[in-house]
Amino acid sequence: MGKFEKAWALKKTPTGVLLKALEEVRQRAARPTDICDHLEALFLLCLDRELQLIVELGVGDGESSFVFERAAKLWDAVLVSVDIEDRSNVSTYGKRRFMHGDDVAFGDTFPSWCSRQGISPEIDLLFIDTSHLYEHTVQEIRAWFPHLGPSARVIFHDTNMKETFLRRDGSIGTGWDNARGVVRAVEEYLGQSFPEEEDFTRIIPDWIVRHRASCNGLTVLDRL
Ligand SMILES: C[S@@+](CC[C@H](N)C(=O)[O-])C[C@H]1O[C@@H](n2cnc3c(N)ncnc32)[C@H](O)[C@@H]1O
Numbered sequence: 001m002g003k004f005e006k007a008w009a010l011k012k013t014p015t016g017v018l019l020k021a022l023e024e025v026r027q028r029a030a031r032p033t034d035i036c037d038h039l040e041a042l043f044l045l046c047l048d049r050e051l052q053l054i055v056e057l058g059v060g061d062g063e064s065s066f067v068f069e070r071a072a073k074l075w076d077a078v079l080v081s082v083d084i085e086d087r088s089n090v091s092t093y094g095k096r097r098f099m100h101g102d103d104v105a106f107g108d109t110f111p112s113w114c115s116r117q118g119i120s121p122e123i124d125l126l127f128i129d130t131s132h133l134y135e136h137t138v139q140e141i142r143a144w145f146p147h148l149g150p151s152a153r154v155i156f157h158d159t160n161m162k163e164t165f166l167r168r169d170g171s172i173g174t175g176w177d178n179a180r181g182v183v184r185a186v187e188e189y190l191g192q193s194f195p196e197e198e199d200f201t202r203i204i205p206d207w208i209v210r211h212r213a214s215c216n217g218l219t220v221l222d223r224l
Contacts, residue, residue, distance in 0.1 A: 010047070010050070010074055010075060013074060017074070018047070018074070021043070021070045021071075021073075021074065022040070022043060022044075024066075024070065025039050025040055025042075025043045025066070025067055025070065026039075026040060028063065028066050028067075032167060032171055032173065033061075033063055033173075034165070034173055034175060034215065034216055035063050035064065035129070035157055035215060035216070035218075036063070036167065036215060037167050037168050037212070037214045037215035037218075038157065038212065038215055038218040039063060039064075039066070039067050041212070041218065042064060042067045042068070042127075042155065042218075043067045043070065043071060045125075045153065045155065045220060046067070046068070046071030046072075046074075046075075046125065047071070047074070049124070049151065049153070050075065050124070051071065051072065051075045051077045051124045051125055052075070052077050052078065052120070052122075052124055053077060053078050053080070053119065053120065053121075053122060053123050053124050053125075053149075054068050054071070054072055054077055054078070054079045054080070054123075054124065054125045054126075054127070055080045055082070055123050055125070055126050055127070055144070055147075056068055056079065056080070056081045056082065056127045056129075057082050057103040057126070057127065057128045057129065057130050057140060057144070058082070058083060058103070058127075058128065058129035058130035058157075059081050059082070059083040059085075059087035059090050059098075060083070060087070060129070061090075062087070062090035062091065064127055064129060064157070065079075065081055065087075065090050065091045066091075068081075068125075068127070069091045069092075069093035069096060072093060072095060072096070073093060076095070077095065077124070078095045078096075078097065078119055079091070079093060079095060079096045079097070080096075080097045080099065081096060081097070081098050081099070082098075082099045082101070082103045082106055083098075083099075083100065083103075083130075084100075084101060084102055084103070084130075085100075086100050087100075088100065097117065099113075103130060103140060103143075103144075104136070104139045104140060104142075104143045106143075107140065107143030107144045107147070108143050110143075110144075110147050111147070121147055122147070122148075122149040122152075123144070123147050123148050123149055123152055124149050124151075124152055124153070125152065125153050125154075125155070126144055126145075126147075126148060126152065126153070126154045126155070127154075127155045127157070128140055128144075128154070128155070128156050128157070128182075129156075129157040129158060132158045132161055132178040132181055132182055133178065133181045134178075134179065134180075134181035134182075134184050134185055135181075136181075137156075137181060137182050137184075137185035137186070138185045138188070138189075140185075141185060141186075141189050145189075148223065150223065151222075151223055152223050153220065153221065153222050153223070154220070154221040155218065155219070155220050155221075156182055156183075156186060156218070156219045156221075157182075157216060157217070157218055158178065158182050158216045158217060159182050159183040159186065159194075159196050159211065159216075159217035159218065159219040160183065160196040160197060160211075160213050160216055160217025161175055161176065161177065161178040161180075161181070161182070161216050161217065162175060162177055163175060163176060163177050165214075165215060165216045166214055166215075167214055167215050168214050168215070173215070175216060180196070182217075183196045183217070183219070186219060186221075190204060190207065190209070190221075192204055192209075194209070194211065194219075196211065196213060196217055196219075197213055198213055199211060199212050199213055203224075206223065206224055207221050207222065207223060207224060208221070208222040208224060209221055210222075
């Protein structure tokens, strides 16, 4: 499908189909996890712009994959999921490509991998949820941001990590203190400092930054 037909395809998608997918995401989000507060937002962030290529770094138990495979199906998009552990069985979506290995090494060879797969290497949505470590996040930004399309969206999870975290329903989860590893790497890249313990929206040169503090933090960067 070409770009125009794809945009038209989602417009033609019956509301009932969108609602069913949203309801599935809500049911998944009812389980208290380290990311449950953000699953609905992740799904909605996939609907307001055309997606042809979604890249998910960090599959884990598949919470984010559950959302992205549904969104990718609506757009007939390719979902590239990467994990250093074998997470090939987490999704059955036909246009999912699972890459088993280090995401930074893969990022460095992404364009040639895409050309072998017959995929355009321009990323529409990049989701980063891997080691949560500062140096690794710096390397992920270095390796993956050059492949972002002109109106790409980047989503980082774990931008507000502590030994415990709060969900919106008031429940408390157990995490670990990553010494602001992810948010510090984002701050340095954007040349800004962020109050990650509160919700905020900022417009800065080239980007709109939106942040939700709960459930380990979710930060969304939209290219202006
Ligand atoms: C927190 S889990 C991901 C959770 C997942 N996004 C979800 O919503 O359920 C982090 C994942 O990142 C993977 N990971 C850690 N370091 C990595 C690396 N260098 N390259 C690729 N994956 C990595 C781990 O194997 C783990 O599965």
